Amino acid sequence: MGTISSYATTAGKRYRVRYRKPDHSQTDKRGFRTKREAEIFLASTEVTKATGQYIDASESRVTIDALGVVWMASQQHLKPSSQAVIEVAWRIHVQPVWGNRRLGDIKHSEVQTWVSNLAARRSASVTIRAFGVLAGIIDVAVRDRRLPFNPARGANLPRKSGKERHYLSHEQVQLLADESRDNGTLILFLAYTGLRWGEAVGLRVKSLDLRRRRVLVQANAVNVRGTIIPGTPKSHEARSVPFPAFLAEPLALLAAGKGRNHLLFGDGEEYQPTPTPRDGWFAGARKRSCLQDLTFPEMLTLHDLRHTAASLAISAGANVKAVQRMLGHASAAMTLDTYADLFDDDLDAVAAALDIAKLGLARHPARTAE
Structure with a gap:
């Protein structure tokens, strides 16, 4: 147990609590106006020590900057593209505002x-994303017993507005492929397999099984700050x-003359770069497609080909x-959540089937008794 002693100040008598921390080092807290306040503090401290919930106040004096460096280093398990966006959020939005702040001084309202x-x-x-970085850093501090709770959690965050998706018809996919010229096979492949861009350009010739009409997706080549990783x-x-079978021949032509470890798309040696959104070959093909088909989506993106698939x-x-x-x-539930709008026709089919079943019973009432 600790001890309580009084001492004189210019403002009158005050009380000091002296106690041992869980590591058995001695410390004290002073400034209590009444002995009762000091006794309550000492009692609560002993309870937190006994239950393993003790928090050393000095631990909360560390800055977010110091904790952030350690937290960022712990994110190495993430993919390079994810690491890159987190690093930008930390460097641009979190560190300049919170870097010099001490952990224990941060308030929820701030x-x-x-x-x-x-x-x-x-x-x-x-x-x-920026909030997630700050809250994630403080979460670790809470688990390390530097704080009793995270003052960032519970903040009201803005809602993401879902990006508009564009779905092409078979005819529009073919139009875009024709206008993509040398990249036409790649457009057809993306629109009929649903592979992400990085997954498609990361395919090797050995990943292609023309007999079974399958591709084995094992890699994803992602552009991170201008470098494909x-x-x-x-x-x-x-x-x-x-x-589909109609892609077998064009894919075979792409693989012809290449070794098993060569990349399927492009020259076989270098990853095909993502086309620039404003003036790359994809933007040009999209523009030409719009001129020929007034219903062709002007804001079509490469990722919309995955939605199209x-x-x-x-x-x-x-x-x-x-x-x-x-x-x-990751799950069928994720697919349903993402493409719920595409299953509206299924709901109509269910209603139609129920209607047909009901009409059948009305015409043959004897079946009801059976």
């Missing part, structure tokens, strides 16, 4: 004000994806589980 101001200037995604697929798991597969009768496996989603 975090909320920062979030609101940032949301007024930047997108919801940027704001949420190969890694595993987004789900970290390899998957086998089918492609999902749409075409679902309209062809593929079930949710098959689409999930094709796209590499």
